Structures are given as structure tokens and as C-alpha cells.
Amino acid sequence: MVRMPIVPKYVQIYNKILNKIENAEYSHKIPSENQLTQDFNCSRVTIRSALALLKEDKVIYSVKGEGNFINRNKSSSSTGIEVNSSLFTSSCNVTVDSNDIAMKCNDGTAYSKKVFGNTKRYGSFNVWFKHNDQVIGNEFSIITDAALPDGFEKYDKVALKHFISHKIYQNAAHIQVNMQQSLRKANTFHHKFFSNDDVVMLIEENLNNKEGQTFAQNKYYIPLKYLLVKLNKYGNSLSQ
Known part of the structure; x- marks a missing residue:
């Protein structure tokens, strides 16, 4: 023994x-x-x-x-990143109390053409997530002009956040998620939320339509100390 x-x-x-x-x-x-x-x-x-x-x-x-x-954030929810909503809030181990958001309409760039193909206009969104009034992470999203709702420039902060965190997913037939360590330095962001000694993870999410074309891309930057990814997988008997 x-x-x-x-x-x-x-x-x-x-x-x-x-x-x-x-x-x-x-x-x-x-x-x-x-x-x-x-x-x-x-x-x-x-x-x-x-x-x-x-x-x-x-x-x-x-x-x-x-x-x-x-850590008092002991949510009873059993859902994970399989739910179609913001991957930041579903991958963070502390509560997001508030956020700041900025949007801009842009002419096509080399990068937008790489992601979307030949699109002339697109919208970009910068979201800063806060916990106890401190910025803890960032989301940078780009969305094709065709996927943006009419009059979205007049949306208030709440409506804009609801659109990019929830409503945009209604048009997605397929979503691809990639995760890797970010190589960006702290001074390349508009707000400081980590030091250069911290490990920051990048979660990249591409939303594709029925034709397989990408119409939105979300990039989430979250320090490793705040990262908690949960994914529910089911057996054949449960998924039928």
C-alpha cells in the first residue's frame, strides 16, 4: 500500500x-x-x-x-462564455460596476479591409470597464457600417453598450473566439489599467453572418489576475 x-x-x-x-x-x-x-x-x-x-x-x-x-463575487449563475454577450463580463472574476464608452465613424483602413473585406465605412467603439471606480480592462470593437443600426450616433451610453454587448450578437451565425497573451504595453492605451510587469490577456471575438463574412470584431484586454474563463460543454444526451 x-x-x-x-x-x-x-x-x-x-x-x-x-x-x-x-x-x-x-x-x-x-x-x-x-x-x-x-x-x-x-x-x-x-x-x-x-x-x-x-x-x-x-x-x-x-x-x-x-x-x-x-473575492465576494460569487455569482450563482452557471453560464459561461458560451452565452452570446460581452466576453469581458463573463470572463472577469470581479464585478464590473460601471463603464465608459466612446464611439467613432471611420473610413475604411488597411486593417478594416483585412477583417471585413472591401468595406468603405465602419464604426469603432472603445469601452473601459471599471471596478470600484478603477479601470480594470478595455474592449475595442469594430463593426461594419451595414451592421450598425440607423441613427446609432444619437444613442446614449446605455443604448450603445447594450448594442455592442448584446444586440449585435443577434446577427451572428458563427462566432470564433481566440485567446492569447497581449504584447501591448501599458502606455499604448488611453487609460492605465496595468503595469508592464502584469500579464494581460487578449480575447479576440469575430462575429460572422450566414455567408461566413465577418461583420464585427471585439478585442477584450483583461489582466490575467482578473481573468476567469468558464465554458459549459454538454454530452450528446444533454445537447439533443
């Missing part, structure tokens, strides 16, 4: 911290690393390993210069 190895010290500390969180012994933030090493009589390396595991399990998240906060 093979004996199970002794539970590592950092796992023991992980469970102790988790118990304190579940029992509401910590309010919204856990103590500093120095305090935790004293509380649990262990090394800082052990504490950091336990904290890394708590972050991996989305129990806590870090804010640079402020510490580690408890």
Missing part, C-alpha cells in the same frame, strides 16, 4: 486562511504577509505559496500597493 504524503505546510495554511474567510473572521481584506507569518508561525515563503493557491482558486485577488482582498 502506498502511503499518502504529508500535507504540505502551505496547503495547511491555505485551509486555515480559507476557514477564517468562510467564518467571516476577515472582513474584506486579509492581513499583510508579515502579520500572517506571525499569526501562523511560518515562513514568508510558505505564506506566499498559500496566497498563490488562494488566488488561483479565485478566493482572493491582489491590488498592487494595497494588499490582498477577498
Whole structure:
């Protein structure tokens, strides 16, 4: 019989911290690393390993210069990115409280022709997602002129966001999603929401019509520390 190895010290500390969180012994933030090493009589390396595991399990998240906060965003929803709506909100492990949005009509460019083919005009949308009044990510969307509703230039912020987050998907027969690490630097964005030491993920979403032509492209930039992607897959008996 093979004996199970002794539970590592950092796992023991992980469970102790988790118990304190579940029992509401910590309010919204856990103590500093120095305090935790004293509380649990262990090394800082052990504490950091336990904290890394708590972050991996989305129990806590870090804010640079402020510490580690408890993730209270425990949605009961079982849906994931398979739902046709904004991939930012469905891939983020903190609540998006508000957003800023800007739009612009553009003449065709080399890039728009690469994505859409020979289109003369298109609309571009820049969305900045906020949590606790701090920008945590960005969406840049381009949509062909033919797919834009009449009079959309007069839409208010709420109507614009509803259009690009929900309504635009009604025209999609096929959607392709690609995910990779972004190579963009922090200073290439209009608002700073990460440092150059942070890993930022790019989720690219192409919406295609029945003829297989792309009519909209969404690019979501989200720091890895906020990323949580969930996708529901079903067996044949469930999907029929």
C-alpha cells in the first residue's frame, strides 16, 4: 500500500486562511504577509505559496500597493462564455460596476479591409470597464457600417453598450473566439489599467453572418489576475 504524503505546510495554511474567510473572521481584506507569518508561525515563503493557491482558486485577488482582498463575487449563475454577450463580463472574476464608452465613424483602413473585406465605412467603439471606480480592462470593437443600426450616433451610453454587448450578437451565425497573451504595453492605451510587469490577456471575438463574412470584431484586454474563463460543454444526451 502506498502511503499518502504529508500535507504540505502551505496547503495547511491555505485551509486555515480559507476557514477564517468562510467564518467571516476577515472582513474584506486579509492581513499583510508579515502579520500572517506571525499569526501562523511560518515562513514568508510558505505564506506566499498559500496566497498563490488562494488566488488561483479565485478566493482572493491582489491590488498592487494595497494588499490582498477577498473575492465576494460569487455569482450563482452557471453560464459561461458560451452565452452570446460581452466576453469581458463573463470572463472577469470581479464585478464590473460601471463603464465608459466612446464611439467613432471611420473610413475604411488597411486593417478594416483585412477583417471585413472591401468595406468603405465602419464604426469603432472603445469601452473601459471599471471596478470600484478603477479601470480594470478595455474592449475595442469594430463593426461594419451595414451592421450598425440607423441613427446609432444619437444613442446614449446605455443604448450603445447594450448594442455592442448584446444586440449585435443577434446577427451572428458563427462566432470564433481566440485567446492569447497581449504584447501591448501599458502606455499604448488611453487609460492605465496595468503595469508592464502584469500579464494581460487578449480575447479576440469575430462575429460572422450566414455567408461566413465577418461583420464585427471585439478585442477584450483583461489582466490575467482578473481573468476567469468558464465554458459549459454538454454530452450528446444533454445537447439533443
